Amino acid sequence: FLAIIVGILYVLYGGVATPSEAAGVGALFCLVLVVAIYRMWQPGRMWNIFRDSTRESVMIMMIIAASELFSYMMSSLYVTQEIAQGIAALDINRWLLMALINLFLLVAGMFLPPVAIILMSAPILLPIVTQVGFDPYWFAVILTLNMEIGLITPPVGLNLFVINGITPDIRLPVILRGALPFVMLLLLGIVLLCFFPEIATALPDALMGPAESQ
Secondary structure, three states, rough: OOHHHHHHHHHHHHHOOOHHHHHHHHHHHHHHHHHHHOOOHHHHHHHHHHHHHHHHHHHHHHHHHHHHHHHHHHOOOHHHHHHHHHHHOOOOOHHHHHHHHHHHHHOOOOOOOHHHHHHHHHHHHHHHHEEEEOOOHHHHHHHHHHHHEEEEEOOOOOOHHHHHOOOOOOOOOHHHHHHHHHHHHHHHHHHHHOOOOOOHHHHHHHHHHHOOOO
């Protein structure tokens, strides 16, 4: 298993493959190890592996496709952009503004894929966030945590369906209850970052210097 990690890091940081391609390389390494270690080279067993993998991949892609369609509709109607601009235009305390931004990101993350949220809202929110004095590196971490929460909260919650597909004997409500502690931990992480922004900014500031927040 260490060989898988080393192989992925090599092709990723060596410039051989993009992150998406590195995931495919990792899957290939896993297949090789399954054959080499567990002796699963029988055609029948390999067929079961490919069949189950294809089924789970199709399920995930259907969820992503529906999410992207919803994202396209929201973008075409300028719903997400209007909400983001409305929040940014409020003349309120900067911490209340940040609370509203977090609420917006949490709700959006329940319905839209992370990439769509970032592309539609970050160009609007980032200048406002930096203008009121927040560190852009810090806001990037806050944004990432919100996106992670969205991946494990319904109704979309892509990672929930991935787990349900891998373990079909475990019902989705059970998975939801199991994900709840992680949601609480991520929310706690956001709160801690608000009180102690150095958690996110200390390393970037040490390596690259403080970011421009004005």
